[in-house]
Amino acid sequence: MRPRIGIIDYGVGNLRSVQKGLSLKGAQPVITAEEEALRECDAFVLPGVGAFGDAMERLKPLKGLLLDSLDEKPVLGICLGMQLFFDESEEDGLHQGLGVMKGRVIRLPASVKVPQMGWNRVEIKKKSRLMEGIKSGEYFYFVHSYYAVPTEDVTVATTHYGTEIAAVVEKGNAMATQFHPEKSGAPGLRILENFVSMAKKG
Amino acid sequence: MLAKRIIPCLDVKEGEVVKGVHFKNLRYAGKPQELAKLYDKQGADEIVYLDISASPQGRKTLLEVVEATAEEVFIPLTVGGGISEESDIRRVLKAGADKVAINTAAVKNPDIIRAGSKRFGAQCIVSAIDAKRVYEDREDRITVETPQGKCWFDVYIYGGRVSTGMDAVAWAKRVEELGAGEILLTSMDADGTKMGFDIPLTRKISEETRVPIIASGGAGKLKHIYEALTKGKADAALAASIFHYKEYTVGDIKKYLREKGVEVRI
Numbered sequence: 001m002r003p004r005i006g007i008i009d010y011g012v013g014n015l016r017s018v019q020k021g022l023s024l025k026g027a028q029p030v031i032t033a034e035e036e037a038l039r040e041c042d043a044f045v046l047p048g049v050g051a052f053g054d055a056m057e058r059l060k061p062l063k064g065l066l067l068d069s070l071d072e073k074p075v076l077g078i079c080l081g082m083q084l085f086f087d088e089s090e091e092d093g094l095h096q097g098l099g100v101m102k103g104r105v106i107r108l109p110a111s112v113k114v115p116q117m118g119w120n121r122v123e124i125k126k127k128s129r130l131m132e133g134i135k136s137g138e139y140f141y142f143v144h145s146y147y148a149v150p151t152e153d154v155t156v157a158t159t160h161y162g163t164e165i166a167a168v169v170e171k172g173n174a175m176a177t178q179f180h181p182e183k184s185g186a187p188g189l190r191i192l193e194n195f196v197s198m199a200k201k202g
Numbered sequence: 203m204l205a206k207r208i209i210p211c212l213d214v215k216e217g218e219v220v221k222g223v224h225f226k227n228l229r230y231a232g233k234p235q236e237l238a239k240l241y242d243k244q245g246a247d248e249i250v251y252l253d254i255s256a257s258p259q260g261r262k263t264l265l266e267v268v269e270a271t272a273e274e275v276f277i278p279l280t281v282g283g284g285i286s287e288e289s290d291i292r293r294v295l296k297a298g299a300d301k302v303a304i305n306t307a308a309v310k311n312p313d314i315i316r317a318g319s320k321r322f323g324a325q326c327i328v329s330a331i332d333a334k335r336v337y338e339d340r341e342d343r344i345t346v347e348t349p350q351g352k353c354w355f356d357v358y359i360y361g362g363r364v365s366t367g368m369d370a371v372a373w374a375k376r377v378e379e380l381g382a383g384e385i386l387l388t389s390m391d392a393d394g395t396k397m398g399f400d401i402p403l404t405r406k407i408s409e410e411t412r413v414p415i416i417a418s419g420g421a422g423k424l425k426h427i428y429e430a431l432t433k434g435k436a437d438a439a440l441a442a443s444i445f446h447y448k449e450y451t452v453g454d455i456k457k458y459l460r461e462k463g464v465e466v467r468i
Contacts, residue, residue, distance in 0.1 A: 013322060016272045016298040050323050115325050115383055117414045118437065119205045119247055119467040139205060139467040141247075141278060143300075143325040143383075161204060183278050183300065185242065 002028040003199035006041035008066075009033045010058040013049030018078065018182040018192075025193040035065055043199035044069060048079025048180070052089040052105065052146070055080055056097065063098065070100065070173045074198045076130075077176030079144055082169065085176055086148050100174045103150035112162035115145040120159045122167045122179070128156035130175050131168055132194050138187045140167070140179035147178060205467040206431045206459065207247035207438035208452050209416060210445045212237055214283075215254050217263035219446070232446065235270045241445065242275050244452035247467060249275065250303070250386070250440060253283030254361060265297045272298025282330050282386070283361075291318050295326060303386050305330040306359040309366055309373075312380055319381025328416075329382035332358040333370035333403055334390035344371040344410075348402045355403055362390055374407045382413060386440065389419040396422025396443070404434035416440050424450065424458045431464055 005027045007015055015031050022029040022045070029045075030037060038044070044066065049055075059066075069075060077085050086097045089105035097105070108114045124136040140159075147165045157168035159178070167178050175195075181188035212219045212234050219232045238249045249271070253264045261284050271279060281294045282303030291302050308315050308329060319327045333355040339345055343354035355370035374385055387407055389400035399420045408415045414437040417430040421441035430439045444450050456466040 013326065014272075014295050014298055014300050016269070016296070017276065017300070020273055020298075021276060050321075113412055113414055113437070115413075116204060117325065117384060118207050120203070121205075142204075143278075145324065180278075182276060185276055189276060 001200065002026055003042040003196060004040060005029045005043045005045060005196070005199055006038045007031045007045045007047060008038070008059070008062060010055060010062070011050050013047070015047055018045060018047055021182045021189055021192045022196060025189060025196045027196045027199060033062065035062060038062065038065060041073070043074045043195070044076070046075060046077040046081035046084060046176075048077070048081040048083075050080065052080065052083060052091040052097070053093070053095040055084060056095055059084065067098065067100070072173070074173045074175065074195065076195050077174070078182070079178060079180055082176030082178050083146060083148050085169070085174055086150070089146060091146050101148075101150055101154050101169060101171050102152040103148055105146050105148050107146055108144075109162035116142050116161045118142065119184075120161060120179075122157050122159050124157045126156050128168065128170050128175075129198060130170060130177070130191055130194050131157055133190055134187055140177070140181070140184040140188060142179045144178060203465050204437075205247070205465045207416075208245075208427070208455055208466070209248045209250055209438055209440040210237070210241045210246050210452065211250040211252060211418070211440045211442045213252050213254055213442065214264055214267065216257070216260040217267050220254070234267045235274070237446070238271050238275045238279070241452055242277055245456055245468060246277065246452045247438070248278040248280060250280045250282065252303070253281065255284065265293060268294065268297040268299050280328055280386075282328070287314065288317055288321065291322060291326075295322060301326045301328050301384070303328040303330040305332060308377065309357065309359050309368065312376065315377055315380040315382050319383070324381050324383035327382050328384045328386050329374070329377035330386040330388070331370055331374060331377075332362050332388045332390055333400075334358055334365070335400070335403075343369045344406070346402045346406050358390055362393075370403070371406055371410055374411050378411045378413050384414045384416065385411065386416045386418060392420030393418070394443075395420055398422065398426040399430040399434055399439070401429055401434045404430055404436050408435035408437075414438065424455060427455055428459060428462055428464065431459070
């Protein structure tokens with residue numbers, strides 16, 4: 001069975017790569033913002049493009065559906081999609097997030113070039129479903145100016161860029177990466193594969 | 203720590219790869235998506251397509267090439283050339299590119315950087331700057347000492363054909379303010395020579411800005427790339443011919459860099 005994964009289309013940017021990656025790993029991905037179409041899905045991807053405030057605004061009509069789904073369906077946040085899981089963000093003023101995970105999104109430290117753009121090592125801190133089969137210290141592709149600081153124990157992997165940064169978080173069915181698995185070559189595709197197998201079980 | 207990036211660049215004309223020497227005398231060198239796949243396997247950190255098609259048909263063909271590439275290549279893809287308005291950015295990103303490189307359009311209308319950055323995010327707006335040395339000591343220009351003498355850097359547009367008289371260092375700072383997330387810096391003097399990058403240019407712009415800098419133009423030997431990433435302080439090095447003509451693989455370059463103590467993804 002090819003699980004149906006809804007890639008939530010709440011703006012702009014390249015959604016094709018995540019779509020192709022999921023499809024390659026055995027899913028049936030659909031890019032949509034239609035609530036009806038999303039209800040049919042076994043799992044969701046919350047992709048990452050644009051600014052936090054805008055994204056929350058566009059996501060508003062789907063917020064209820066997303067939060068309800070978390071009881072039984074896995075949801076993968078990518079980049080900004082990860083940040084949206086948290087309580088609030090300091091990007092362009094203070095904005096409320098989905099509040100699925102406790103913590104705040106803040107700007108990268110002034111000691112480093114912003115955005116962080118490129119491949120950085122990810123250290124695994126504890127066992128997780130998303131990072132299964134991936135060795136600690138593997139490189140992943142990051143592009144971001146803000147990062148999440150969790151105030152509860154959700155971090156499963158970190159990276160270092162000016163400071164220690166949560167790179168992968170998991171809390172029940174909510175899971176997310178600050179980097180782009182769909183742009184991180186073979187190790188990134190492995191993460192998508194892990195997610196597809198969770199969608200199958202779900 | 204963030205790894206230094208090695209980026210093969212493919213000049214694409216009417217859907218085929220070409221590489222110009224000093225931006226002239228184009229030679230054929232293979233299908234873009236096939237080369238992109240090969241470079242991905244070799245360990246390339248990103249791929250850049252520069253579209254030098256003159257016709258609207260050629261541009262359309264490029265979108266098909268981007269779509270075909272996104273089917274199989276799962277590393278970042280930047281597309282430059284022929285981006286003149288917001289709708290062009292949207293089309294290219296929708297086809298499967300992650301970033302767009304904008305040169306001429308930004309000089310003529312800097313607002314495209316600001317608007318593009320706001321709409322699509324700074325991370326996907328790359329400001330491409332083609333710079334050429336002018337050996338003059340002028341007070342109204344930012345000058346740099348080079349082994350060849352004191353010079354400033356003139357910004358060129360239209361694929362290196364037209365001088366603007368604009369100061370490249372000042373322009374780099376301006377595009378950063380406007381919201382560019384990265385600068386793709388090409389030395390017109392070095393491009394196609396295989397004699398090494400313009401290190402004083404690269405270093406100056408790296409020091410004067412806070413966004414990542416991709417050094418481009420002049421890669422011929424392994425040590426040239428090492429110099430751009432160390433003395434030149436670039437975050438990434440871009441090259442074309444040394445890869446297309448199989449002089450070195452991306453893997454050769456990374457192995458060399460790692461031995462010299464530069465952090466690279468292997």
